[in-house]
Amino acid sequence: MTDPAPTPDPTPISARAQVTAGPPYLADLNPEQRRAVETVDGPVLVLAGAGTGKTRVLTTRIAHILATRRAFPGQILAVTFTNKAAREMKTRIGDLVGGVVEGMPWLGTFHSIGARILRRHAELVDLKSTFTVLDTDDQIRLLKQLIQADDIDEKRWPARQLAGFIDSWKNRGWTPDQVPKGEAFAFANGKGGELYDLYQQRLKTLNAVDFGDLLLEGLRLFRDNPDVLADYQKRFRYMLVDEYQDTNVAQYLWLRLLAQGNPNICCVGDDDQSIYGWRGAEVDNILRFEQDFPGAATIRLERNYRSTANILAAASHLISHNEGRLGKTLFTDVGDEGAPVTVQGVWDSQEEARVVGDDIESLQTKGHALNDMAILVRASFQMREFEDRFVTLGVNYRVIGGPRFYERAEIRDALAYFRVVAQPADDLAFERIVNTPRRGLGDATLGIVHAHARAERIPLTEAAAAIVQTEELKPKPRKTIADLLTMFDRWRGQLETLPHTELAETILEESGYTEMWQRDRSPDAPGRLENLKELIRSMEEFENLGGFLEHVSLVMDTDSDDASDRISIMTLHSAKGLEFDTVFLPGWEEGLFPHQRALDESGRAGLEEERRLAYVGLTRARKSAKITFASNRRIHGLWQSSIPSRFVDELPADHVDVIETSGYGGLGGYGASRFDRIERTFDSAYSTPGWQRAQRRGEPQATRRTAPMIDGELVASETDDSAGYSLGERVFHLKFGNGVVESVDGNKLTIQFDKAGRKKVLASFVERV
DNA sequence: CTCGGCAGAATTTTT
DNA sequence: TTCTGCCGAG
Numbered sequence: 117m118t119d120p121a122p123t124p125d126p127t128p129i130s131a132r133a134q135v136t137a138g139p140p141y142l143a144d145l146n147p148e149q150r151r152a153v154e155t156v157d158g159p160v161l162v163l164a165g166a167g168t169g170k171t172r173v174l175t176t177r178i179a180h181i182l183a184t185r186r187a188f189p190g191q192i193l194a195v196t197f198t199n200k201a202a203r204e205m206k207t208r209i210g211d212l213v214g215g216v217v218e219g220m221p222w223l224g225t226f227h228s229i230g231a232r233i234l235r236r237h238a239e240l241v242d243l244k245s246t247f248t249v250l251d252t253d254d255q256i257r258l259l260k261q262l263i264q265a266d267d268i269d270e271k272r273w274p275a276r277q278l279a280g281f282i283d284s285w286k287n288r289g290w291t292p293d294q295v296p297k298g299e300a301f302a303f304a305n306g307k308g309g310e311l312y313d314l315y316q317q318r319l320k321t322l323n324a325v326d327f328g329d330l331l332l333e334g335l336r337l338f339r340d341n342p343d344v345l346a347d348y349q350k351r352f353r354y355m356l357v358d359e360y361q362d363t364n365v366a367q368y369l370w371l372r373l374l375a376q377g378n379p380n381i382c383c384v385g386d387d388d389q390s391i392y393g394w395r396g397a398e399v400d401n402i403l404r405f406e407q408d409f410p411g412a413a414t415i416r417l418e419r420n421y422r423s424t425a426n427i428l429a430a431a432s433h434l435i436s437h438n439e440g441r442l443g444k445t446l447f448t449d450v451g452d453e454g455a456p457v458t459v460q461g462v463w464d465s466q467e468e469a470r471v472v473g474d475d476i477e478s479l480q481t482k483g484h485a486l487n488d489m490a491i492l493v494r495a496s497f498q499m500r501e502f503e504d505r506f507v508t509l510g511v512n513y514r515v516i517g518g519p520r521f522y523e524r525a526e527i528r529d530a531l532a533y534f535r536v537v538a539q540p541a542d543d544l545a546f547e548r549i550v551n552t553p554r555r556g557l558g559d560a561t562l563g564i565v566h567a568h569a570r571a572e573r574i575p576l577t578e579a580a581a582a583i584v585q586t587e588e589l590k591p592k593p594r595k596t597i598a599d600l601l602t603m604f605d606r607w608r609g610q611l612e613t614l615p616h617t618e619l620a621e622t623i624l625e626e627s628g629y630t631e632m633w634q635r636d637r638s639p640d641a642p643g644r645l646e647n648l649k650e651l652i653r654s655m656e657e658f659e660n661l662g663g664f665l666e667h668v669s670l671v672m673d674t675d676s677d678d679a680s681d682r683i684s685i686m687t688l689h690s691a692k693g694l695e696f697d698t699v700f701l702p703g704w705e706e707g708l709f710p711h712q713r714a715l716d717e718s719g720r721a722g723l724e725e726e727r728r729l730a731y732v733g734l735t736r737a738r739k740s741a742k743i744t745f746a747s748n749r750r751i752h753g754l755w756q757s758s759i760p761s762r763f764v765d766e767l768p769a770d771h772v773d774v775i776e777t778s779g780y781g782g783l784g785g786y787g788a789s790r791f792d793r794i795e796r797t798f799d800s801a802y803s804t805p806g807w808q809r810a811q812r813r814g815e816p817q818a819t820r821r822t823a824p825m826i827d828g829e830l831v832a833s834e835t836d837d838s839a840g841y842s843l844g845e846r847v848f849h850l851k852f853g854n855g856v857v858e859s860v861d862g863n864k865l866t867i868q869f870d871k872a873g874r875k876k877v878l879a880s881f882v883e884r885v
Numbered sequence: 886c887t888c889g890g891c892a893g894a895a896t897t898t899t900t
Numbered sequence: 901t902t903c904t905g906c907c908g909a910g
Binding site for chain 2: 230
């Protein structure tokens with residue numbers, strides 16, 4: 117970047133020193149961070165490794181733009197992926213600038229900013245500005261209707277799958293007419309494309325959009341209305357994008373259109389932390405940045421402020437097994453290299469939970485807070501075992517992720533009532549509550565209303581209103597519907613007169629919804645009533661019902677401000693962006709992590725994404741990371757034996773400790789007793805394609821592998837593990853019983869068990885009969 | 886219209 | 901194994 121021609125500086129030397137030192141908010145930045153903040157003009161890509169102060173750079177950069185008066189708050193576009201990230205940025209900018217940032221109206225998630233723009237120009241994309249944002253559930257229900265109407269076998273072609281296709285098309289920026297033939301054919305023998313088109317039409321009549329539309333329709337808006345686009349291009353003098361590696365094609369196109377106005381776009385991301393490929397994220401966006409934005413400056417942030425040297429070394433070495441990276445190497449100056457990453461093999465998932473539980477208790481007695489620890493699992497089914505164990509031990513825990521507040525049935529019902537009041541054309545909401553609580557309005561009655569609505573192309577509420585004027589319905593349902601409509605009319609009339617929280621309460625009371633749960637004798641009914649109260653309480657911070665509904669559809673996260681000391685349990689995906697002193701990483705087994713499905717469906721790309729997930733997991737740890745793997749795990753109710761994850765092999769031996777577990781009765785297992793690392797003699801032979809192929813095929817002549825290896829070195833070696841077993845030999849396994857050895861591959865045996873079928877097990881877990 | 890039984894699936898998740 | 905969603909009977 118070239119500086120403007122220097123002008124003579126009249127400031128006295130003494131003061132100039134301060135000028136070079138810069139404003140106070142720049143003072144604590146390291147040189148790279150500072151460059152990332154100060155390179156404000158032109159495209160900039162900041163490759164920010166885990167724990168290198170990414171958010172800090174982003175927020176300071178905004179503060180810098182404001183402080184140097186390059187732009188007003190309203191001229192900066194700053195997009196994030198999650199509401200949490202947006203919120204954090206807001207508060208941190210506030211801290212930097214001092215006081216509240218009055219209006220950074222364009223700091224938010226892609227979706228909320230997309231919605232904001234769409235509402236302003238709704239009529240240009242055939243919508244009214246009151247449009248509803250449908251969530252996945254509504255989306256699927258709508259698609260189901262379309263599939264049924266088209267006489268397609270729902271069993272073979274589930275709505276859920278179509279929703280997936282449509283989502284991915286939207287992620288790629290395709291409107292119905294842009295979907296390639298081959299793609300459209302993937303669903304229901306070619307019906308996919310039509311259904312997408314039909315779906316979009318239905319959305320328009322419902323005055324609704326789905327999440328994908330918030331961007332795709334925005335894209336269409338910009339393309340079809342150059343004046344509107346030009347307006348925003350002019351408005352946004354500086355653009356900042358967080359987590360750029362997670363952007364999909366639609367988001368990329370959207371950004372690129374806006375950036376055509378001026379090139380002051382700064383994208384921050386880390387290709388090594390791209391873990392959302394399965395939902396449309398394109399790592400390519402970040403890899404291609406320099407081509408996309410000519411003259412881009414690339415700045416690497418590699419100085420890590422979070423983790424110990426051991427943890428960084430383990431993570432870096434692991435991720436170096438990926439190809440096609442932009443390449444970063446994290447380092448730290450902190451002298452103390454900390455404890456090595458530990459790897460421990462256990463018998464089964466229960467023992468895994470036990471071992472982790474014991475660790476936690478001993479850390480606790482040493483004064484560590486539970487809040488500083490987390491368990492990061494690959495799949496949520498793994499959580500249960502830990503929860504069970506913690507309940508028995510009396511360890512407080514919290515599960516992060518999982519079913520969210522706004523996804524609960526009672527909340528969705530209540531919201532559906534509000535939606536019908538605020539937006540009469542919202543058929544999906546109407547259908548949801550028309551017979552909740554039970555009013556005796558079933559398919560028969562609804563069918564008639566539906567038919568009329570379809571024939572006249574009007575919303576259900578309108579159709580219902582017309583029908584009650586006729587003799588078409590039997591007296592009873594006719595009166596019920598009439599009464600319901602009267603109630604809705606009354607509530608709509610109160611929109612202006614009653615405060616929205618009171619109106620909400622009134623609606624739930626008068627509709628009989630609250631009563632329905634009061635009468636319910638099931639154990640969770642009181643909790644549901646409590647949730648409804650909470651819902652009303654949370655409405656208070658909004659100005660009106662519309663504002664609240666927008667919040668609910670776009671800001672589906674509820675931050676529980678729970679201050680108590682608890683260990684967190686969550687998936688690796690939801691751990692991104694967080695950090696803990698101690699991180700437990702259970703379930704590092706082939707098939708689970710890397711997940712078999714990722715390998716089957718996405719091959720090498722899938723494996724690399726899994727590896728990045730492992731990298732994300734490790735880099736969450738500040739002081740200590742503890743990996744475990746189990747030899748047996750129950751999946752879908754069946755016991756499966758498993759072998760350690762290849763990621764264990766990919767850790768650098770020098771920074772890892774293998775922990776021995778005593779006590780599976782003489783069955784030498786992983787980590788049992790043998791700590792000695794055998795001198796590496798085969799060196800990189802284990803990572804060659806040939807070896808890997810051999811491993812896959814189980815070729816017997818492949819280098820015999822007798823114990824888990826870390827980075828090609830044998831650890832915990834039970835050198836004799838497989839030595840004695842030969843084909844056809846009868847063996848006994850604690851969990852699977854008796855069986856016959858079918859093949860031998862290093863320490864892995866394939867055994868045909870008499871009862872349990874064919875399994876791959878470790879030689880150390882079987883005995884000769 | 887409602888309830889019970891059975892088949893089939895069961896990563897990752899934000900908005 | 902456990903949950904969900906669909907279909908048939910009452």
